Amino acid sequence: MIEIDGLTKTYGDTRAVDAVTMTVETGTITVIVGTSGSGKTTLLRMVNRLEEPASGEVRINGTSTLSVQPHLLRRRIGYAIQGHGLFPHHTVARNIAAVPMLLNWPHDKIAARVDELLELFSMDPVQFRDRYPADLSGGQQQRVGVARALASRPDLMLMDEPFGALDPIIRARAQDDLRRIQQKLGSTIMLVTHDMEEAIRLADKIAVMDAGRLVQYAPPAEIITHPATDFVADMVGDVERPLRLLSLIPVSQVVVDGPAEGAAIASDASLRDALSACLWTGRTAVPVERDGVPIGHVTLDAIRACAEFQP
Numbered sequence: 001m002i003e004i005d006g007l008t009k010t011y012g013d014t015r016a017v018d019a020v021t022m023t024v025e026t027g028t029i030t031v032i033v034g035t036s037g038s039g040k041t042t043l044l045r046m047v048n049r050l051e052e053p054a055s056g057e058v059r060i061n062g063t064s065t066l067s068v069q070p071h072l073l074r075r076r077i078g079y080a081i082q083g084h085g086l087f088p089h090h091t092v093a094r095n096i097a098a099v100p101m102l103l104n105w106p107h108d109k110i111a112a113r114v115d116e117l118l119e120l121f122s123m124d125p126v127q128f129r130d131r132y133p134a135d136l137s138g139g140q141q142q143r144v145g146v147a148r149a150l151a152s153r154p155d156l157m158l159m160d161e162p163f164g165a166l167d168p169i170i171r172a173r174a175q176d177d178l179r180r181i182q183q184k185l186g187s188t189i190m191l192v193t194h195d196m197e198e199a200i201r202l203a204d205k206i207a208v209m210d211a212g213r214l215v216q217y218a219p220p221a222e223i224i225t226h227p228a229t230d231f232v233a234d235m236v237g238d239v240e241r242p243l244r245l246l247s248l249i250p251v252s253q254v255v256v257d258g259p260a261e262g263a264a265i266a267s268d269a270s271l272r273d274a275l276s277a278c279l280w281t282g283r284t285a286v287p288v289e290r291d292g293v294p295i296g297h298v299t300l301d302a303i304r305a306c307a308e309f310q311p
């Protein structure tokens with residue numbers, strides 16, 4: 001459990017974060033959302049002491065972070081930022097292994113962990129572990145960045161706009177992957193975004209920040225149905241649905257016979273999901289199954305045609 005207690009940060013006259021108190025349960029995703037300058041990043045960076053608070057404290061499983069040296073604290077807390085921050089001259093495997101190497105894990109344990117994470121992120125270890133970041137797509141780099149932050153099985157994972165550089169379709173797929181992996185590993189995640197749609201998709205609880213203050217902290221359904229302030233209502237109202245059309249068409253409508261490579265999606269999934277799957281994996285088709293039985297595949301061309309020919 002992460003307890004944030006009266007956390008405050010001032011820069012001159014600006015109260016960047018103003019007496020924020022909230023509790024994050026172990027094994028959940030909390031998304032901190034708000035407009036630019038509302039204090040989200042500062043709040044997150046006070047949790048791993050990249051910023052020191054003016055007052056208040058953070059407790060992780062009952063222990064104040066002030067009682068732990070910052071560099072030791074940060075080894076226990078994963079941190080992923082926009083633009084992934086990978087080391088360009090290190091291979092994918094070495095990038096993912098950065099913290100386990102610092103912690104002096106045995107070589108075979110590190111190698112096993114790297115392969116396990118690559119597989120979790122749908123990247124074949126044989127194909128990817130010896131590549132360099134420049135030889136990966138943007139989506140793949142982002143996945144390696146998140147895998148690296150998870151590598152040592154941190155108590156807590158902090159993510160600052162981790163998907164900000166991805167286009168909206170790939171981002172939806174990256175969010176789904178993160179959710180799946182978080183559930184599998186039981187990780188505790190605090191994630192900052194300015195995108196309310198991302199918050200709704202990912203969060204167990206959403207923390208809405210406005211001018212340094214925490215104005216609402218509640219599950220997504222409650223934020224949508226009972227926004228605490230006009231500001232929260234405006235943020236919910238702004239949720240963009242650029243791919244609304246594809247979201248409304250089931251995959252079953254354009255499925256054709258024959259196999260395709262990769263993980264299958266359900267026939268009642270939407271074409272938006274299928275499009276995300278194609279773009280995220282870099283494939284031009286995705287297999288489709290009904291009740292776990294393969295029934296064919298859907299192609300990127302067919303999805304595009306649907307998007308184009310709808311009124």
Ligand SMILES: Nc1ncnc2c1ncn2[C@@H]1O[C@H](COP(=O)(O)OP(=O)(O)OP(=O)(O)O)[C@@H](O)[C@H]1O
Pocket residue numbers: 011014015016017034035036037038039040041042043194
């Ligand atoms: N090092 C600093 N010196 C002075 N002011 C700062 C500093 N860092 C942040 N601030 C101010 O603190 C406030 C909160 O900034 P913060 O970066 O936490 O906001 P944010 O919600 O993460 O914004 P964004 O979404 O644009 O990243 C802003 O008014 C910002 O200008």
